[in-house]
Amino acid sequence: MGKVLLSLHVLAAIVFIGPVTVAVSVFPRYARATSDHSVEVVALLHRISRVYAVLGLSVPVLGIALAAHLGVLGDAWVVASLVLTIAAALVLAVVILPAQDRLMGPPAEPSAVATRLATASRLSTASGLFSLLWAVVVVLMVVRPGSTTGV
Amino acid sequence: MTAVATPTTSGLRWLGVASVVETASLVVLVVNLATVHHPLVTSTMGPVHGFAYLATIAVAFLLPLTTGTRLLTLVPAVGGLLALHRARTRTAGAGGTPA
Numbered sequence: 001m002g003k004v005l006l007s008l009h010v011l012a013a014i015v016f017i018g019p020v021t022v023a024v025s026v027f028p029r030y031a032r033a034t035s036d037h038s039v040e041v042v043a044l045l046h047r048i049s050r051v052y053a054v055l056g057l058s059v060p061v062l063g064i065a066l067a068a069h070l071g072v073l074g075d076a077w078v079v080a081s082l083v084l085t086i087a088a089a090l091v092l093a094v095v096i097l098p099a100q101d102r103l104m105g106p107p108a109e110p111s112a113v114a115t116r117l118a119t120a121s122r123l124s125t126a127s128g129l130f131s132l133l134w135a136v137v138v139v140l141m142v143v144r145p146g147s148t149t150g151v
Numbered sequence: 152m153t154a155v156a157t158p159t160t161s162g163l164r165w166l167g168v169a170s171v172v173e174t175a176s177l178v179v180l181v182v183n184l185a186t187v188h189h190p191l192v193t194s195t196m197g198p199v200h201g202f203a204y205l206a207t208i209a210v211a212f213l214l215p216l217t218t219g220t221r222l223l224t225l226v227p228a229v230g231g232l233l234a235l236h237r238a239r240t241r242t243a244g245a246g247g248t249p250a
Contacts, residue, residue: 050213053209058202065198093212
């Protein structure tokens with residue numbers, strides 16, 4: 001059962017978190033663009049971000065199940081990973097997705113362009129932070145500092 | 152995006168799927184616990200229920216629902232179904248336009 005959970009956990013991380021990472025990092029570039037084409041791209045990227053963010057919830061759930069199965073749920077590297085995962089999820093749910101929502105639709109009148117660019121800029125920073133948090137969690141998962149399990 | 156804060160039919164369908172899985176998986180877990188208590192059922196349906204519970208909350212917060220309806224999804228076991236019922240009655244009561 002541990003090997004099945006581990007496979008599903010890694011597979012879910014690749015298939016669900018990967019698209020979110022790409023979509024949120026590319027989103028600001030198309031939100032700054034002004035062509036009709038970019039409106040459609042922005043809508044698709046927003047949809048990918050939202051749908052795969054929900055599906056991505058399966059990654060920590062499978063991870064917790066696996067950690068409980070292995071009896072390492074209280075280990076420092078697992079707890080640290082969980083805290084960073086919650087931080088990444090909050091950045092996505094509280095900062096990135098609402099900001100994307102505000103940048104949906106065609107660009108407003110010229111007076112709103114500055115606000116739009118500022119939001120897109122903040123979105124770039126938040127996207128970078130999201131990716132960084134996930135990268136640190138992946139490194140923790142591989143290195144597992146202080147762990148003696150050979151799985 | 153429309154200005155009117157009414158969840159789309161497809162949005163509510165996703166909330167419905169997540170809610171049904173949330174409740175059904177818990178029923179399977181409890182029945183298993185009370186009867187055969189097979190560890191494979193527990194380790195399969197446990198993560199399924201956990202994911203469905205979180206997905207229900209996430210979907211509710213992504214849809215244009217009222218804060219009260221969103222908070223209802225936090226209720227364990229049947230929160231999603233309660234929120235779905237509330238969202239549907241509110242939408243119908245407000246004269247929501249069918250898609």
